[in-house]
Amino acid sequence: MSWRYPTRNNPGEAMQRLWSLVFLVVPIACSAIYLLAALGVPPLQKFWLPPNYNAGGDSIDRLFVLTHLVAAVVLVLTMGALFWFSWQGSARAQATSTTAHHTMLEIVWTIVPACVLIALAVYQFPSWNENKLLRPQILDKGRAIAQPPLVKVVAKRFGWEFYHAGPDGLLETRDDVFVENLLVLPVGEDVVLQLESRDVLHSFFVPGLRVKQDVVPGLPQFLWFRVEKPVELEMVCAELCGWGHYTMQGRVRFVPRAEYEAGILVQRALPRSGHLAHINPPVTHVALRERRRWPQPTRGVSGNE
Amino acid sequence: MSDATARGLGGAAHDRPSVWWSRYLFSRDHKTIGLQFLMSSLIWMVIGGALALAIRWQLAWPWTEMPVFGRWMFAADGGQITPQFYNTLFTMHATIMIFFVVIPLLVGAFGNYLIPLMIGARDMAFPTMNMLSYWLMWPGFACMVVALAAGDQGPEAGWTAYPPLSVVYGNAQDWWLVGLVFVGVSSMLGSLNYITTIMQLRAPGMTWFRLPMTVWGLLITAVLQAFALPVLTAALLMQLLDRWAGTSFFVPAGLVIEGQDIATGAGQPLLWQHLFWFYSHPAVYIMILPAMGIVSDLLSCGCRRPLFGYRVMVLSMIAIAGMGFIVWGHHMFVSGMSYLLTVSFMASTMLIALPSGVKTFNWLATLWSARIRWTSWMLFTVGFISMFVIGGLSGIVMAAPPADILIHDTYFIVAHFHYVLFGSSILAAFAAIHFWFPKMFGRLMNETLGKIHFVLTYLFLNGTFFPMHFLGARGFPRRYADPYVVESFRDLLPLNQFITWCALGMGAAQLIFAVNFLGSLLWGRRPERNPWGANTLDWETDNPPPHGNFASCPTVYRWPYQYEISPDGPDHLPQANPELVQSRAQQ
Numbered sequence: 002m003s004w005r006y007p008t009r010n011n012p013g014e015a016m017q018r019l020w021s022l023v024f025l026v027v028p029i030a031c032s033a034i035y036l037l038a039a040l041g042v043p044p045l046q047k048f049w050l051p052p053n054y055n056a057g058g059d060s061i062d063r064l065f066v067l068t069h070l071v072a073a074v075v076l077v078l079t080m081g082a083l084f085w086f087s088w089q090g091s092a093r094a095q096a097t098s099t100t101a102h103h104t105m106l107e108i109v110w111t112i113v114p115a116c117v118l119i120a121l122a123v124y125q126f127p128s129w130n131e132n133k134l135l136r137p138q139i140l141d142k143g144r145a146i147a148q149p150p151l152v153k154v155v156a157k158r159f160g161w162e163f164y165h166a167g168p169d170g171l172l173e174t175r176d177d178v179f180v181e182n183l184l185v186l187p188v189g190e191d192v193v194l195q196l197e198s199r200d201v202l203h204s205f206f207v208p209g210l211r212v213k214q215d216v217v218p219g220l221p222q223f224l225w226f227r228v229e230k231p232v233e234l235e236m237v238c239a240e241l242c243g244w245g246h247y248t249m250q251g252r253v254r255f256v257p258r259a260e261y262e263a264g265i266l267v268q269r270a271l272p273r274s275g276h277l278a279h280i281n282p283p284v285t286h287v288a289l290r291e292r293r294r295w296p297q298p299t300r301g302v303s304g305n306e
Numbered sequence: 307m308s309d310a311t312a313r314g315l316g317g318a319a320h321d322r323p324s325v326w327w328s329r330y331l332f333s334r335d336h337k338t339i340g341l342q343f344l345m346s347s348l349i350w351m352v353i354g355g356a357l358a359l360a361i362r363w364q365l366a367w368p369w370t371e372m373p374v375f376g377r378w379m380f381a382a383d384g385g386q387i388t389p390q391f392y393n394t395l396f397t398m399h400a401t402i403m404i405f406f407v408v409i410p411l412l413v414g415a416f417g418n419y420l421i422p423l424m425i426g427a428r429d430m431a432f433p434t435m436n437m438l439s440y441w442l443m444w445p446g447f448a449c450m451v452v453a454l455a456a457g458d459q460g461p462e463a464g465w466t467a468y469p470p471l472s473v474v475y476g477n478a479q480d481w482w483l484v485g486l487v488f489v490g491v492s493s494m495l496g497s498l499n500y501i502t503t504i505m506q507l508r509a510p511g512m513t514w515f516r517l518p519m520t521v522w523g524l525l526i527t528a529v530l531q532a533f534a535l536p537v538l539t540a541a542l543l544m545q546l547l548d549r550w551a552g553t554s555f556f557v558p559a560g561l562v563i564e565g566q567d568i569a570t571g572a573g574q575p576l577l578w579q580h581l582f583w584f585y586s587h588p589a590v591y592i593m594i595l596p597a598m599g600i601v602s603d604l605l606s607c608g609c610r611r612p613l614f615g616y617r618v619m620v621l622s623m624i625a626i627a628g629m630g631f632i633v634w635g636h637h638m639f640v641s642g643m644s645y646l647l648t649v650s651f652m653a654s655t656m657l658i659a660l661p662s663g664v665k666t667f668n669w670l671a672t673l674w675s676a677r678i679r680w681t682s683w684m685l686f687t688v689g690f691i692s693m694f695v696i697g698g699l700s701g702i703v704m705a706a707p708p709a710d711i712l713i714h715d716t717y718f719i720v721a722h723f724h725y726v727l728f729g730s731s732i733l734a735a736f737a738a739i740h741f742w743f744p745k746m747f748g749r750l751m752n753e754t755l756g757k758i759h760f761v762l763t764y765l766f767l768n769g770t771f772f773p774m775h776f777l778g779a780r781g782f783p784r785r786y787a788d789p790y791v792v793e794s795f796r797d798l799l800p801l802n803q804f805i806t807w808c809a810l811g812m813g814a815a816q817l818i819f820a821v822n823f824l825g826s827l828l829w830g831r832r833p834e835r836n837p838w839g840a841n842t843l844d845w846e847t848d849n850p851p852p853h854g855n856f857a858s859c860p861t862v863y864r865w866p867y868q869y870e871i872s873p874d875g876p877d878h879l880p881q882a883n884p885e886l887v888q889s890r891a892q893q
Contacts, residue, residue: 020680023764024692031696031772038776047797048776050712061708065779068706072699079695082670087688090609090678096870098675101612110667111660118656121706125652128708133645200563201471202575204640204715208781208794213711217575217642218470219558235794239715239783241464243475244389247786 021087028080032073039069051208054234054255055226058211060128067124071117132212137191137225150195150223152184153177156203156216156238159245165265178268182251184236187261188228196222204240207253215240228255332441334433335853339440340419341746344739346443347411348823351816354402359813360387361395366799366806368788379457392787394453394460394478401450401465401482404593405489408727410443411735412596413493413531417500417524419746423844423851424521426509426860426882431502435495442492449485453478464785466586469556469578473548474563483546490539493531500528509843511862515617516881518842518866522620523599526627530588530595533631538585541578548573576643583634591630593727594694595623597734598665601690603866604737605669607840608684609676610877612867615668622661622668629658639710648707655705662698666691677870681838682756686737689764693729697722700775715785718778724771736763736819743823744837748849749830755822762815769808773801841866841880 038048053062138145153172155162163184167176172195186192196205198218205224206213209232214224231254238249256264333339356375363372364387371377376385387395418436422429430436453461456478463472463479472479504517504525517525547553552570559572606613613619635643635651669691678684700722704710713719736759743751782795789795836845844851846860860882868879879885 017678017680020685021678023685023761024688027764027768028692028696031768034772035775038779047780048773048801049779051780051794061712064706065703065709065712068703068709072702076695076699079666079670080692083673083688083692083695086670086673086676087678090673090676091680093677096609096611096675096677099612099870100675101614101616101867102618103615103671106667106671107615107618107664111664114663115657115660118659118702121702122653122656125706125708126649129645129648129652132708132711133648200561201474202468206715206781206783208712211712213640213714215641217558218561219572219574220576220642222642235792237781237783237792241393241468241471241785243471244393244462244787246393247389247783247788247791250792 017091018088021084021091024087025080025084028076032076035069036073039066053209053211054228054230054232055210055212056229057128057132057226060131061211064125064128068121071121136193136223137227148191148193148225150193152186152192153195153197154184154205154216155197155199156205156242156249157199158201158243159238159249161236161249161251162199165268167265167269176269178265180268184251184253185261185264186228186253186255187258188231188255189258191225191227193223193225196224201242202240203238203242203249205236206239207234207236209234210253213239231255231257332437334429334437336418336422336430336433336436337746337851337855339436340415340417342440343410343414343418343443344746346447347407347415350402350406350447351411354399354407355813355816357395357399357402359809361392361399362806362809363387364392364395364787365789366803368790387787388458389787390458390462391460393462393464393785394457396785397461397464397482398450398454401461401486403727404465404589405486406443406447406450408593408731408735409493409589412600412731412738413524413527413592414440414443414496416520416596416600416735416738416742417496417528419742420520420844421500421503421524422507423745423847423855424518424842425504425507425512426843426846426856426862427503427507428854428856430499431506432499436499439492439495439499442488442495446485446488446492449481449488453481453485456481466582467545467578468582469545469548469575470558470561470563470568472545473557474568480546480549483542483549487539487542487546490535490542494535494539497528497531497535500524501532504528509860509862512843512881513862515620516862516865518599519602519613519616519619520596520599520842522623523596523602526623527592527595530592530627530630534585534588534592537581538589541581541585544581545578576638576641579638579641580634580643583637584631587634587637588627588630590723590726591626593731595626597690597731598623600738601687601734602665602669602672603840603842604683604687604741605672605691606867606869607838608681608687609672609678610839610869611672611676612869613668614671614674615664616865616867619665619668622664625661626658629654629661633658636705636707636710639707640714652705652707656702659698659702659705662694666695666698680757681740682751682753682760683737683740683838685757685760685764686733686740689760690730690733690737693725693733693767696772697725697729700725712781713778715783716778716780717774717782717784720784721771721774721778724774729767729771733763736760739823741838742844743826743830744833744849745844746850747827747830748832749826750833750837751826751830752822755818755825759815759818759822762818763812766808766812766815770805770812773805776801836880839878841868841878843881846880846882 038045050062137148139148150172151166153164161182163180165178166172167178169176196214196216198216203216204213205216210226212224212226214222233252233254236251236253238246369386371385372387380386459477461479461482462476504521544555548555548557554569554571554573556575556578557569557573559569561569602613602619633651633654636655639648704713740751740756777798782789782798790799833849843860847856862881863884864881866881
């Protein structure tokens with residue numbers, strides 16, 4: 002008996018319907034896990050955004066949640082329709098309609114999504130302004146000017162150099178303070194960073210601050226944020242920079258202003274190439290000059306015991 | 307109707323090849339060339355898949371001995387993948403999957419095989435150029451094998467090859483660049499051939515709005531390739547010059563790396579990103595438009611009802627192609643380009659979601675009121691639609707630049723493009739292989755194996771790629787050989803191990819496809835002339851079609867979606883059937 006394409010006279014068996022369940026169960030299960038993660042139901046809460054410490058990051062989180070909500074509604078509607086139409090279609094002996102065009106429908110399902118998309122596009126403007134376009138301003142002799150950077154960040158294969166403005170408040174002067182791989186910043190104020198690269202592309206990424214900015218050699222970038230309470234976060238490189246890309250990490254520590262200034266003073270008393278001894282424990286980065294050396298796994302974490 | 311279509315059966319007449327090598331190897335017959343593209347892309351899929359599994363191995367069990375290959379590839383390192391080779395792995399995985407698998411499979415294989423058959427032509431307009439377009443792939447293959455074999459010295463800048471990294475490091479980057487130049491020239495020749503063939507060689511009566519969606523998809527893809535590829539090829543040559551000839555197109559002034567002054571002028575790394583994405587964003591549509599076309603045809607056939615909104619679907623594809631050229635900046639939201647310019651790219655990106663959405667709604671409307679028969683190709687077809695919805699929706703999340711600040715270059719992006727490229731393009735390719743296997747080889751594929759293959763692939767594909775959204779929301783970066791060096795990512799190790807198990811399962815499921823493909827080639831049942839009851843012209847000839855395709859010139863009387871005319875009428879009316887039937891769906 003040769004296999005034949007079922008004809009109209011061979012109405013679908015009930016079993017055929019089960020196939021349509023595949024297209025319901027899988028996407029719905031995926032979205033349900035996502036939803037539980039977003040709602041913070043343990044143990045799934047770690048599959049969602051990490052805590053945010055940057056005031057400007059709140060609007061990013063709201064946008065992220067909102068677009069996911071819109072996406073979830075569209076997903077449930079389309080997958081529901083996909084499932085229901087295939088569930089019914091699987092058991093039909095005859096197509097119930099041969100309509101191949103409906104102008105009104107086409108207009109509706111173009112205009113409605115267009116409105117949603119335009120609303121989303123408009124909604125995200127303030128967040129983009131806040132995070133990337135409108136640098137914080139300060140008053141200089143009664144005139145508002147863009148706030149000068151507090152720290153110059155120099156990215157290199159595979160580490161970070163931080164040059165703090167010394168007491169004169171200006172970068173690239175003789176009293177700059179140099180620290181490696183640990184960025185100490187004051188809390189409760191807008192902080193502006195100037196980003197430069199020594200070699201290839203890098204990207205300054207701190208998930209806990211919702212900031213990311215590619216560092217382009219020859220094209221200084223600026224980045225700003227504001228953190229209200231002392232916290233220590235991890236920063237990583239998010240633009241491929243070579244074999245040691247993954248080792249290129251540092252920490253960002255936010256301390257009260259007084260502690261920050263004390264640290265700068267202590268650091269200035271040290272030889273120029275030194276580290277902030279009292280707040281900067283030696284950073285455990287690998288011997289980066291040797292190409293064939295990389296960190297060995299820590300037992301029980303990334304190793305296979 | 308143009309002169310060419312009035313002339314009757316088009317296509318350059320060339321004699322039936324008589325020697326084995328002109329028949330199977332250096333053939334000018336579009337069907338042989340299509341099968342050559344099919345076979346080589348399936349072989350490359352195995353290689354690209356193996357690289358993906360190696361990446362997954364490293365992410366789940368970092369720095370442990372890689373099974374099978376580890377011992378002989380990294381004997382000096384106790385079978386561990388080295389960080390250098392990890393970079394080569396993901397660079398080559400992406401390059402192979404994009405340039406040697408998805409594009410040659412959808413555009414090369416099905417484009418070559420189906421265009422002349424579906425428009426009623428004897429062959430392509432330029433058969434010799436067509437042969438050249440396949441054989442130019444081979445120097446590209448050779449270059450990539452050399453690049454991959456370089457191991458630790460392989461290309462390490464990712465498939466995006468951002469300078470200055472790509473200009474300064476990775477000895478085998480040269481091979482990668484030269485290989486892609488060959489592939490690009492091959493695709494350009496192919497696209498010119500496709501455009502000419504579809505414009506000039508349509509059978510009498512095959513008007514523009516009677517073309518099957520597959521042909522529309524391939525035509526628009528070819529136009530995209532013709533306009534976008536020269537830009538990539540030029541950029542590749544510029545990068546080669548930067549590496550070889552000491553130019554500084556992409557190297558900024560005064561760049562000193564490891565004590566060496568690299569720059570000879572004042573270039574700009576961002577220039578490469580603009581040129582690269584000016585090609586590579588349209589390339590995304592090059593990889594999805596043929597799939598959309600194929601799925602539209604298969605969906606109508608599997609639903610036994612006319613395709614809903616044919617003209618709107620064609621216009622959507624044209625809109626996607628046109629807008630596809632003005633959205634490339636959304637790959638560069640945090641790259642350091644002007645942040646005012648970002649706003650225009652955001653707007654165009656939001657807009658390009660519309661035609662994709664309209665297509666999805668039209669597919670759903672086609673399913674509505676349908677009479678569905680779940681063949682394995684129909685499962686893959688509907689699977690495509692559901693995966694395309696997920697991939698499209700995650701695309702909207704990253705289209706908003708502020709949200710992209712968080713998820714740019716994280717696994718959220720990896721999840722998104724695998725849903726579109728694997729979940730959509732590759733599932734459509736599987737659907738097409740199952741559907742046209744009887745046409746290509748004169749045998750049917752096994753339905754049971756096909757269905758098992760579908761279910762396993764569908765489950766494991768979601769198990770592999772969906773959790774990557776979670777990783778991305780946490781800020782888990784791409785291209786990290788050992789992300790667990792970062793303390794806050796250590797708790798994501800179990801999730802990565804789960805993903806790797808699913809990826810291994812997905813790899814194993816493809817063995818079922820291999821068995822089905824090869825087994826059916828040898829022992830598959832012989833099909834009837836038109837086993838799926840399809841309407842397009844390709845089913846008007848033998849399985850497989852003879853040299854020259856059609857015994858006599860087919861005449862086209864209607865569009866290809868004439869299914870279910872009336873309860874008592876025929877189930878379907880092929881395009882070449884002269885019978886006059888009144889129908890509500892008559893176009």
